[in-house]
Amino acid sequence: MTASEITIRDISFDVSRAPDPAWLAGDVMRTVQTDALAIQIPPGERYFIRSLRRFEREIADPHLVSEIRGYARQEALHTREHERYNDALRAIGEDVDAMEGQVARQLALETPVLSVAVTCAIEQITHACSSVWIAQRHGAEVAQPFRAMWLWHSVEEIEHGAVAIDVYDAVTRDWSGPRRYLFRVNTAAVVFAAFFINWVRFGLRMLRRRQGRLTAGDVARFAWTGLVRPGLGRKVALRNLLYFKPGYRPDDAGSLALMREGRAELEVAVADMERRFPDRAATRSAAAPVAAAS
Secondary structure: OHHHEEEEOHHHHHHHOOOOOEEEEOOOHHHHHHHHHOOOOHHHHHHHHHHOOOOHHHHOOOHHHHHHHHHHHHHHHHHHHHHHHHHHHHHHHOOOOHHHHHHHHHHOOOOOOHHHHHHHHHHHHHHHHHHHHHHHHOOOOOOOOOHHHHHHHHHHHOOOHHHHHHHHHHHOOOOOOHHHHHHHHHHHHHHHHHHHHHHHHHHHHHHHHHOOOOHHHHHHHHHHHHHHHOOOOHHHHHHHHHOOOOOOOOOHHHHHHHHHHHHHHHHHHHHHHHOOOOHHHHHHOOOOOOOOOO
16 A cells, blocks of 8 residues: 555544444344454454554655555554454443453564564454455445444555565565565464464353353354454455465455445445534545655
């Protein structure tokens, strides 16, 4: 993406005021599978910002510096809204602190280049999740403000999807091609596995709490829903396989097309949210593209 593609949209969705245990098509199973992704976002995004901004002064390319700044601004807003999202999960009884704490401990890696490689891997996961969300064309079956919020997050994840990998290439510019590739994909293999395990554990934990029980049949249905139909986990995993291709970049033509489609859907979803929740209209600022650094 270019710096002009990274657009700052300061929209307050404040999901904490509309907690809903089955906001995705009235289906608790599908809802917990998406909530299990959301739980991991606030500690992850704080880590991403630290990881990339650490190198801001070392990068000579003003265009990339501008993208890092735009990335950090988008992620800071994502963190704010997902903290409110997790407050909504607390309101329905989820032990958010325990799950967030587990993610934070997993991200206790401050080795500079490794932290960028970890950020690249998790950004690939969020890019894949965002692509799946937009491609599924969720409509009125998704309760507001969840519909608008997930579209907003998905569009912006695709907009800044290549920033982390550009920073990784810049800070490993003196490495050989094979070393850079192997470090990137080996890190990703560990990160992808940890994220998937978290997703399953957190999802089943929330399912047990919301239903008051967890049977073998529930576990089987969780697996079917996540891996077969509609298959969120399977679809994300298939997109993640692309990351192992040498020279992979997330800002391909398909991603650009999804981004544009998502932007159009986002305008409709936000307008619908503002009709339903008039008090939130005033918190929406005009979208502002990030200017290239001079």
